[in-house]
Amino acid sequence: MSEPRAFTTPSTPRYSPVVKTSMAFVVIALISLVFADISITTLDPWSEMERMAWGVATPDFTAVTDIVMVIIQTIAFALCGVALGAVGGFLLAQVFHIGPIRWGCAGVRAIHELFWALIFLQMLGLTPLTGVLAIAIPYAGICAKVYAETLEEAELPALAALPYGTGIISGFFYAHLPDVWVHIKNYTSYRFECGLRSSTVLGFVGLPTLGFYLETAFSEGNYSEAAALLIIFYILIATLRFWMRPKLVGLYVLVAPFLLGGGAAIDMANIVRFLTVDIVPAPLRSGSITAVETWENTKDWAGMLLFDQALPGMVATLLLTQIALVVTGVLALMLFPLISKKFFGRVPRLIGHVFLVVLRSTPEFILAYIFLQLWGPSMLPAIVALSLHNGAIIGHLVGRFSDEIRLRSDSPRGLNLYGFEILPRVYGQFLAFLFYRWEVIMRETAILGILGIATFGFYVDSALADIRLDRVMFLIGIMVFFNVAVDALSRHIRSRLRLSTQAGQA
Amino acid sequence: MLFKLSNENLGYDGGAVLHGISIEISKGERVALIGESGAGKSTLLSVLQDRHGGNTALIPQQPGLVRSLSVFHNVYMGSLHRHGAAYNILNLVWPRKSEIVRIRPIVERLGLGDKLFEPAGELSGGQQQRTAIARAILQGGDAVLGDEPVSAADNHQSRVILAALAETFPTVVLAMHDIDLALEFSTRIIGIKDGGIALDAPAAELTRSGLDFLYRQ
Numbered sequence: 167m168s169e170p171r172a173f174t175t176p177s178t179p180r181y182s183p184v185v186k187t188s189m190a191f192v193v194i195a196l197i198s199l200v201f202a203d204i205s206i207t208t209l210d211p212w213s214e215m216e217r218m219a220w221g222v223a224t225p226d227f228t229a230v231t232d233i234v235m236v237i238i239q240t241i242a243f244a245l246c247g248v249a250l251g252a253v254g255g256f257l258l259a260q261v262f263h264i265g266p267i268r269w270g271c272a273g274v275r276a277i278h279e280l281f282w283a284l285i286f287l288q289m290l291g292l293t294p295l296t297g298v299l300a301i302a303i304p305y306a307g308i309c310a311k312v313y314a315e316t317l318e319e320a321e322l323p324a325l326a327a328l329p330y331g332t333g334i335i336s337g338f339f340y341a342h343l344p345d346v347w348v349h350i351k352n353y354t355s356y357r358f359e360c361g362l363r364s365s366t367v368l369g370f371v372g373l374p375t376l377g378f379y380l381e382t383a384f385s386e387g388n389y390s391e392a393a394a395l396l397i398i399f400y401i402l403i404a405t406l407r408f409w410m411r412p413k414l415v416g417l418y419v420l421v422a423p424f425l426l427g428g429g430a431a432i433d434m435a436n437i438v439r440f441l442t443v444d445i446v447p448a449p450l451r452s453g454s455i456t457a458v459e460t461w462e463n464t465k466d467w468a469g470m471l472l473f474d475q476a477l478p479g480m481v482a483t484l485l486l487t488q489i490a491l492v493v494t495g496v497l498a499l500m501l502f503p504l505i506s507k508k509f510f511g512r513v514p515r516l517i518g519h520v521f522l523v524v525l526r527s528t529p530e531f532i533l534a535y536i537f538l539q540l541w542g543p544s545m546l547p548a549i550v551a552l553s554l555h556n557g558a559i560i561g562h563l564v565g566r567f568s569d570e571i572r573l574r575s576d577s578p579r580g581l582n583l584y585g586f587e588i589l590p591r592v593y594g595q596f597l598a599f600l601f602y603r604w605e606v607i608m609r610e611t612a613i614l615g616i617l618g619i620a621t622f623g624f625y626v627d628s629a630l631a632d633i634r635l636d637r638v639m640f641l642i643g644i645m646v647f648f649n650v651a652v653d654a655l656s657r658h659i660r661s662r663l664r665l666s667t668q669a670g671q672a
Numbered sequence: 673m674l675f676k677l678s679n680e681n682l683g684y685d686g687g688a689v690l691h692g693i694s695i696e697i698s699k700g701e702r703v704a705l706i707g708e709s710g711a712g713k714s715t716l717l718s719v720l721q722d723r724h725g726g727n728t729a730l731i732p733q734q735p736g737l738v739r740s741l742s743v744f745h746n747v748y749m750g751s752l753h754r755h756g757a758a759y760n761i762l763n764l765v766w767p768r769k770s771e772i773v774r775i776r777p778i779v780e781r782l783g784l785g786d787k788l789f790e791p792a793g794e795l796s797g798g799q800q801q802r803t804a805i806a807r808a809i810l811q812g813g814d815a816v817l818g819d820e821p822v823s824a825a826d827n828h829q830s831r832v833i834l835a836a837l838a839e840t841f842p843t844v845v846l847a848m849h850d851i852d853l854a855l856e857f858s859t860r861i862i863g864i865k866d867g868g869i870a871l872d873a874p875a876a877e878l879t880r881s882g883l884d885f886l887y888r889q
């Protein structure tokens with residue numbers, strides 16, 4: 167910017183920071199691809215796919231035993247978890263300006279519901295409380311952040327006119343909260359939809375929700391039953407606004423705790439042992455705390471975990487995350503025209519909507535599980551699952567955004583319309599959504615390890631299988647650190663590129 | 673003495689700056705602040721409010737309503753300080769009959785009877801202004817400080833509003849732009865011009881033309 171260059175035409179085009187950042191991410195993903203493990207290891211993926219397709223074509227609703235109870239319990243876990251998380255998040259939002267509270271929330275939401283479930287399974291056993299807490303704790307962390315940001319955005323003209331001597335609580339409920347109530351309500355109902363997905367997925371670790379029966383059906387090859395369960399799940403999500411009425415929420419939340427089903431009794435001694443013995447690093451547990459040797463051993467223990475497990479797990483997680491992120495982006499850019507009024511008429515859009523709704527409603531964990539059955543353990547099923555799910559979410563948001571663009575009447579059509587008119591206008595929003603999902607994709611990538619892909623979750627799951635809970639906690643701690651770091655990096659890039667979008671939308 | 677400023681310089685938040693202001697307002701006075709827009713009437717009012725703090729009601733120029741709450745709840749906010757938090761929250765979720773009985777006549781007098789349970793954000797500017805006035809009336813106190821409270825009301829409504837304020841509050845201090853109304857309603861006129869008080873006299877001694885100089889460049 168030093169010398170005037172008004173009269174010289176640059177011979178090469180200069181790229182904007184947005185384009186440069188995008189290119190950098192594509193290059194990183196391509197390099198990651200070189201190191202990634204992508205292969206199809208099953209002997210005959212096509213015949214398996216054929217059997218699955220046949221299952222989808224012939225869903226068998228009679229095969230599912232106690233289907234009503236399964237649905238009720240899936241909803242009950244989501245209700246209890248989200249209600250507890252939302253109330254906890256709301257209270258935390260009031261003190262969110264306090265540093266340690268903010269960091270605590272970031273740490274808590276960096277751990278996937280399934281990891282929480284695995285931790286509580288060790289502590290509380292297979293009890294309803296395990297499922298409820300596995301949803302409530304990370305959701306409290308997420309809700310606290312979004313509620314706090316929402317409350318901060320409130321306009322407060324009424325606060326100045328309050329009578330002298332009005333209490334803080336009365337002032338908050340009258341002059342502050344009502345202004346943002348609609349946003350909080352909408353976000354919480356979105357969270358409940360997420361909660362239904364979480365509740366379903368928790369079945370994969372043994373809780374009595376839809377996921378439990380899905381896993382059984384899949385592993386036994388009963389694809390007709392699996393298809394029926396998935397269809398029930400989609401109907402549940404699609405009819406949400408008909409049965410989740412604002413006036414009934416209170417009643418639902420009151421009844422839900424009694425519908426969680428029984429479970430093993432919670433053993434207090436077990437909890438105490440978990441907190442005081444199990445999670446203490448093994449060398450510290452067995453050795454004398456004053457002996458130099460004990461600390462040497464602990465150092466070796468931490469070094470071993472760090473270099474033999476955390477590091478390879480983290481590298482694989484990062485590789486997979488970066489690839490999935492870029493594929494997600496490409497897919498989103500390909501998918502969003504399907505639902506955009508700028509490109510298609512009513513009927514094709516309707517089909518596009520159904521397609522995107524199915525993809526984004528299916529938890530990525532279940533998608534990954536299905537592709538893993540087809541192709542065997544490698545990064546491929548994870549990449550495809552993550553990209554389809556997240557690509558559909560972002561495609562939906564970008565498609566809706568593109569409807570608001572006003573075009574001149576003689577604008578081009580087809581690919582020219584896409585490339586010259588629409589894409590440049592939606593690209594900023596698109597990148598903002600994508601960077602919001604970055605942290606989510608990474609959290610999901612880590613958890614897919616428990617399906618057998620060599621990401622972080624794989625090492626956590628192996629340590630769990632050996633009942634080495636000290637290792638589990640150590641590894642999860644490192645993962646929290648990485649996740650919070652990616653979140654911070656994403657925020658940094660968004661603010662540098664001046665990308666903004668409404669919080670919590672993506 | 674209800675309000676007292678002696679030789680003070682006032683200015684806030686980028687508002688107009690006033691120099692060497694001395695005012696004493698005692699109980700029972702009805703004061704109209706007049707002057708061009710931007711002369712510093714709002715600044716003076718907010719300083720009076722800050723200094724007195726306690727038992728005065730405020731009618732801000734931007735009515736200061738919660739748009740998503742009903743007229744009833746906005747008016748009720750004038751009595752938040754009289755109840756505990758639990759009662760206030762109960763009344764927010766489930767309006768108490770006793771409060772409705774208290775609030776309805778105030779709102780009806782100001783011509784908003786049919787809007788009692790409509791969200792304030794859906795009312796016209798004038799209706800919102802009257803909602804803020806109803807809130808101040810419910811709040812009550814030694815004095816009311818109003819920033820152009822009748823700017824969006826017609827002649828008849830203005831008189832109804834001013835009469836209601838005069839009945840409720842022993843002392844009334846209002847910034848006004850309608851000089852005839854100010855002369856008719858108030859007992860004392862304070863004129864602001866060029867960052868200071870240019871006129872301070874009983875309304876009975878003044879005429880309309882005698883105030884024109886306040887609006888001349």
